[in-house]
Amino acid sequence: MQKYSFFSLVKNALSNHENWDLAWKDPTPKKEYEVVIIGGGGHGLATAYYLAKEHNITNVAIIEKGWIGGGNVGRNTTIIRSNYMHDDNGLFSEFGMDLWRRMSQDLNYNVMFSPRGIINLAHSDAQMNTYARRGNSMRLNGIDAVLLNREEVKEIIPMADFSENVRFPIYGGLMQPSAGTARHDAVAWGYARQADDMGVDIIQNCEVIGFDVSAGKINGVRTSRGDIKAKKIGLCVAGSTNILAEKLNMTLPIETHLLQACVSEPVKPVLDKVVTFGAGHFYISQSDKGEMVMGGDLDGYNSYAQRGNLPTLQHVLTEGIAMMPFLSKLKMLRTWGGIMDMSMDGSPIIDKTHIEGLYLNCGWCYGGFKATPASGWTFAHTIAQDRVHELNSGYSLNRFNTGHLLDEKGLGTKTWIS
Amino acid sequence: MLYIKCPHCGMRSQNEFSYGGDATIKRPELGKEISDQDWDNFVYNRKSLRGKHWELWQHISGCRQWIKVERDTATHEIFKTLKANEEISL
Numbered sequence: 233m234q235k236y237s238f239f240s241l242v243k244n245a246l247s248n249h250e251n252w253d254l255a256w257k258d259p260t261p262k263k264e265y266e267v268v269i270i271g272g273g274g275h276g277l278a279t280a281y282y283l284a285k286e287h288n289i290t291n292v293a294i295i296e297k298g299w300i301g302g303g304n305v306g307r308n309t310t311i312i313r314s315n316y317m318h319d320d321n322g323l324f325s326e327f328g329m330d331l332w333r334r335m336s337q338d339l340n341y342n343v344m345f346s347p348r349g350i351i352n353l354a355h356s357d358a359q360m361n362t363y364a365r366r367g368n369s370m371r372l373n374g375i376d377a378v379l380l381n382r383e384e385v386k387e388i389i390p391m392a393d394f395s396e397n398v399r400f401p402i403y404g405g406l407m408q409p410s411a412g413t414a415r416h417d418a419v420a421w422g423y424a425r426q427a428d429d430m431g432v433d434i435i436q437n438c439e440v441i442g443f444d445v446s447a448g449k450i451n452g453v454r455t456s457r458g459d460i461k462a463k464k465i466g467l468c469v470a471g472s473t474n475i476l477a478e479k480l481n482m483t484l485p486i487e488t489h490l491l492q493a494c495v496s497e498p499v500k501p502v503l504d505k506v507v508t509f510g511a512g513h514f515y516i517s518q519s520d521k522g523e524m525v526m527g528g529d530l531d532g533y534n535s536y537a538q539r540g541n542l543p544t545l546q547h548v549l550t551e552g553i554a555m556m557p558f559l560s561k562l563k564m565l566r567t568w569g570g571i572m573d574m575s576m577d578g579s580p581i582i583d584k585t586h587i588e589g590l591y592l593n594c595g596w597c598y599g600g601f602k603a604t605p606a607s608g609w610t611f612a613h614t615i616a617q618d619r620v621h622e623l624n625s626g627y628s629l630n631r632f633n634t635g636h637l638l639d640e641k642g643l644g645t646k647t648w649i650s
Numbered sequence: 651m652l653y654i655k656c657p658h659c660g661m662r663s664q665n666e667f668s669y670g671g672d673a674t675i676k677r678p679e680l681g682k683e684i685s686d687q688d689w690d691n692f693v694y695n696r697k698s699l700r701g702k703h704w705e706l707w708q709h710i711s712g713c714r715q716w717i718k719v720e721r722d723t724a725t726h727e728i729f730k731t732l733k734a735n736e737e738i739s740l
Contacts, residue, residue: 474698485694487671488723533669536700536724541651543665576694632694633686645671645696 256428272296274305277423278608287616290431313411320626328606341422471571492540498522579638670706
């Protein structure tokens with residue numbers, strides 16, 4: 233594979249950029265693979281990459297119904313953070329932060345990781361206490377956290393509403409300085425390119441029709457491009473998890489919901505942090521192009537539509553304007569929706585299943601993008617070693633049965649509770 | 651915007667309603683001995699179908715009644731609404 237570098241850029245400039253290698257091939261599916269990963273999103277691609285890189289398993293296929301980068305990996309708001317209170321979430325995400333920091337070098341692909349920091353705003357004394365507690369938990373797990381008072385927040389984001397007579401005055405905030413954003417498409421493309429180079433077959437436009445299961449063991453998968461045998465199959469399909477689970481006669485603690493995001497017209501640099509509103513659910517950052525990237529609540533009802541309704545968007549942006557009044561002057565450039573695999577406690581599942589050789593990676597709720605490397609790394613480990621890693625041991629499927637829920641914020645499917 | 655025909659009040663906008671999830675889930679009978687798995691299925695496990703889906707909504711800014719709605723989760727088309735005590739015929 234051609235390495236991307238300054239020299240290769242110059243060399244190819246001389247031939248009008250007409251001789252670059254394809255970033256990944258378009259292979260015909262083979263009859264059999266050692267591992268088949270269903271779902272060519274960020275998590276699936278990362279899983280295949282770490283299977284090859286960490287476990288030397290390269291006889292792998294990724295099968296994707298659509299195209300690489302067309303699902304949630306291309307629809308998120310690109311936020312990367314590890315500001316969790318619970319150990320299971322904090323340690324998992326902080327492991328991911330290390331992978332993020334090295335990712336551009338690892339993948340030889342500029343993922344534009346920008347550790348600009350995230351601030352969660354607090355709007356009451358009680359919320360400040362909660363943030364102090366979460367910040368302390370984070371620091372105990374080696375994650376950077378800074379509790380800011382009102383004046384300190386005002387220094388950093390003076391454009392927020394600090395006037396006296398507001399419904400939700402800003403008391404302060406919790407900042408994770410090492411959090412940030414990255415170019416989401418580049419993450420998918422970078423993983424795809426490296427996985428392909430190590431021998432993984434990336435098979436696009438290939439829909440799963442059914443599974444071949446006998447005697448409690450998985451033997452393969454039936455697809456729109458023929459049957460493929462595999463000893464091990466990993467499910468990494470986010471919003472389509474319930475659809476595939478039905479084909480496997482499984483009922484999961486997952487509901488499929490719609491989440492919208494939007495960007496404004498591009499404006500000059502105004503916001504160099506990711507900021508979240510603490511009295512509702514709204515988050516904002518500014519992209520390198522200058523667009524304000526915003527998101528918030530689910531639409532609130534089961535949906536596979538990949539497009540949103542206006543009432544939720546209005547609700548979310550009302551919160552945004554309450555937090556940063558200047559947003560009301562901006563024109564909206566684009567809005568879109570993605571379908572989320574909402575788990576019942578708001579935390580993901582990376583685990584084995586009752587079917588031998590079938591592995592499950594789902595339940596990412598609002599936080600799938602930032603988990604891409606850690607999810608891929610731990611899922612690859614779970615598949616290759618046939619046992620969960622310490623890092624994803626809390627993300628078990630049976631925790632709902634045993635009562636060991638990971639209710640970080642309680643933000644599962646039931647948004648009205650939060 | 652969804653428009654939902656409340657069986658008590660008629661056609662109203664989505665803004666007046668709040669969502670209550672899968673309407674086919676039944677609470678295990680009171681006083682009956684059930685397994686952890688049965689309880690798990692009632693509390694957490696959901697089919698979350700793509701296509702026609704019977705679900706509960708509450709007309710929270712209207713008559714405050716819970717109702718059952720048959721809606722397509724892929725197109726958002728609403729086919730039928732029932733009062734809470736009317737049985738779904740699948």
